[in-house]
Amino acid sequence: METFNRLKVGFDRDMGLLTWSMFTRRIVMGFLQVVRAIYFALLGYSAVKIGLLLSIATLLSAVHHITFGYLCDRYGR
Secondary structure (H helix, E strand, C coil): CHHHHHHHCCCCHHHHHHHHHHHHHHHHHHHHHHHHHHHHHHCCCCHHHHHHHHHHHHHHHHHHHHHHHHHHHHHCC
């Protein structure tokens, strides 16, 4: 129990809010991926095209986060 109390010291209210907001955002974005796939299927796209579209979107998002994370660290916000 003492170990837990030592860990809890560094976890303030702002960190809790940030963690909760990131968790909520990721749940919503995951839900939208599913909805987007269903929407593309209703438009008549094949499973391969849907997979490619969603994979490309995910890859571009990763590149975007890495690029702008680097730029923010280098030049500031």
